[in-house]
Amino acid sequence: MAKLLGGIGSSHIPAIGVAMDKGLEQEPYWKSFFEAYPPVREWLYKQEPDIAVIFYNDHGLEFFHDRKPTFAIGAAEQYENADEGWGIAEIPPVTGETELSWHIVNHLVENDFDITICQEMKVDHGLTVPLTLMWPGHKYGHIKVIPVAINCERHPMPKPSRSFAFGKAIGDAIRSFAGDQKVVVFGTGGLSHQLDGQRAGFINKPFDLWCMEKMVDEPEAMTGFSNYELVEKAGAQGVELNMWLAMRGALEGEGKLQELHRSYHLPISNTGAGLQLLATAHAK
Amino acid sequence: MSQNNPIPGTYFMDGPAATKGYPLNKMCYSFNNAEARAEFLRDEEAYFDKFKLSEEQKEAVRKRDVIALLEAGGSIYYLAKFAGIFGLNVQDVGGLQTGMTTEEFKAFLVQQGELVHG
Numbered sequence: 001m002a003k004l005l006g007g008i009g010s011s012h013i014p015a016i017g018v019a020m021d022k023g024l025e026q027e028p029y030w031k032s033f034f035e036a037y038p039p040v041r042e043w044l045y046k047q048e049p050d051i052a053v054i055f056y057n058d059h060g061l062e063f064f065h066d067r068k069p070t071f072a073i074g075a076a077e078q079y080e081n082a083d084e085g086w087g088i089a090e091i092p093p094v095t096g097e098t099e100l101s102w103h104i105v106n107h108l109v110e111n112d113f114d115i116t117i118c119q120e121m122k123v124d125h126g127l128t129v130p131l132t133l134m135w136p137g138h139k140y141g142h143i144k145v146i147p148v149a150i151n152c153e154r155h156p157m158p159k160p161s162r163s164f165a166f167g168k169a170i171g172d173a174i175r176s177f178a179g180d181q182k183v184v185v186f187g188t189g190g191l192s193h194q195l196d197g198q199r200a201g202f203i204n205k206p207f208d209l210w211c212m213e214k215m216v217d218e219p220e221a222m223t224g225f226s227n228y229e230l231v232e233k234a235g236a237q238g239v240e241l242n243m244w245l246a247m248r249g250a251l252e253g254e255g256k257l258q259e260l261h262r263s264y265h266l267p268i269s270n271t272g273a274g275l276q277l278l279a280t281a282h283a284k
Numbered sequence: 285m286s287q288n289n290p291i292p293g294t295y296f297m298d299g300p301a302a303t304k305g306y307p308l309n310k311m312c313y314s315f316n317n318a319e320a321r322a323e324f325l326r327d328e329e330a331y332f333d334k335f336k337l338s339e340e341q342k343e344a345v346r347k348r349d350v351i352a353l354l355e356a357g358g359s360i361y362y363l364a365k366f367a368g369i370f371g372l373n374v375q376d377v378g379g380l381q382t383g384m385t386t387e388e389f390k391a392f393l394v395q396q397g398e399l400v401h402g
Contacts, residue, residue: 015373015374059361059364060313060316060359060361060362060365061316064309064310064313065302065306065309065310065313065359066310082316083316083317083318084316084365085315085316085317085321085364085365085368085369086364086365086367086368086373087368087371153297153359153361154297154298154302154359155296155297155298155299156298156299194294195360195364195374195377195378196294196295196350196354196360196363196381197293197294197295197351197354197381198292198293198351198381198382199291199292199293199294200293200377200378200381200382200389201378201382201389201392201393201396202396203393203396203397203399204396204399205396205397205399228289231291231294231296232291236294236295236296236360237360266393266394266396266397267390267393267394267396267397269373269374269375270374270375270378270393272396
């Protein structure tokens with residue numbers, strides 16, 4: 001059976017990608033943010049995962065309001081990135097995977113998650129920035145990626161409880177896949193931030209730190225929130241916590257998790273940027 | 285939900301806002317394409333008509349008024365693509381919305397780390 005090695009929560013702020021393009025990692029503004037990543041990378045490289053399931057939200061590259069899925073999953077051999085309009089450099093194609101994707105799709109529909117299935121989809125910074133952070137220099141070609149997009153852009157959005165349950169269903173699907181693949185899950189985005197309105201610039205550090213604490217052993221403390229409450233507590237784009245909850249949901253059923261990394265840096269762009277690594281008993 | 289308990293300074297991109305903002309957001313979505321950005325810059329008014337913007341939306345775009353764009357149903361994710369045409373990032377846009385310079389807005393972001401919200 002496929003093995004779930006752990007979950008990683010990471011920011012996906014586009015400015016990070018721009019900073020990496022320009023080689024600004026050692027600049028004072030960026031230094032301590034980037035310094036958080038090597039231990040997580042080292043863990044990842046040691047584990048040698050075959051597949052990464054990445055929960056992210058599309059910000060208007062693949063999906064516009066004309067047809068915007070609530071939950072979408074890719075089942076393709078390859079995913080392209082493209083111009084997002086404001087200057088982040090395009091990255092080379094991301095390697096896909098279809099066998100586990102279709103297995104997950106079947107499991108989800110059988111368990112009442114009627115997702116949108118994409119045999120072709122462009123992936124935006126929500127997916128590419130974390131990938132580039134984990135494998136700098138575009139050295140991610142060997143890892144097979146399954147993109148899972150959650151609508152965090154237009155209300156109504158899936159409730160936190162639902163995103164968590166969705167992640168759990170994907171975790172169950174991975175655990176029931178008849179292969180020997182090693183899988184890691186990513187939740188990208190967040191943490192608190194608000195880009196729009198007179199309230200722009202709102203960040204709630206205590207709430208972010210509380211969420212990262214609860215992520216380890218008590219995720220259900222967060223699943224009771226409505227998205228309205230998340231906007232109140234974490235800003236308009238703080239609803240991206242849903243991706244972290246989906247990642248954490250996938251780890252339910254893995255027993256006790258070991259937290260190997262937790263860090264938080266503020267501000268990066270307009271955001272409180274969190275990084276967290278939760279390993280299962282399958283990890284080396 | 286958003287209608288009953290508004291959060292000050294926050295524009296919920298919900299169904300009614302998305303309906304109102306559709307032409308504006310569709311225009312800004314087109315800015316993923318470099319040729320579309322160039323076409324907009326060549327003749328803004330003609331570009332508005334291509335996407336059937338309302339008069340309120342046209343006026344907000346002409347004035348580069350971010351708050352008015354939000355009130356006209358603009359989604360920040362698509363407005364960011366519009367701002368990108370002029371080389372503005374989200375700190376610039378944050379400053380424009382809050383009446384601060386970009387530098388003041390950046391300092392404000394740093395201060396957020398010291399605050400305890402209720």
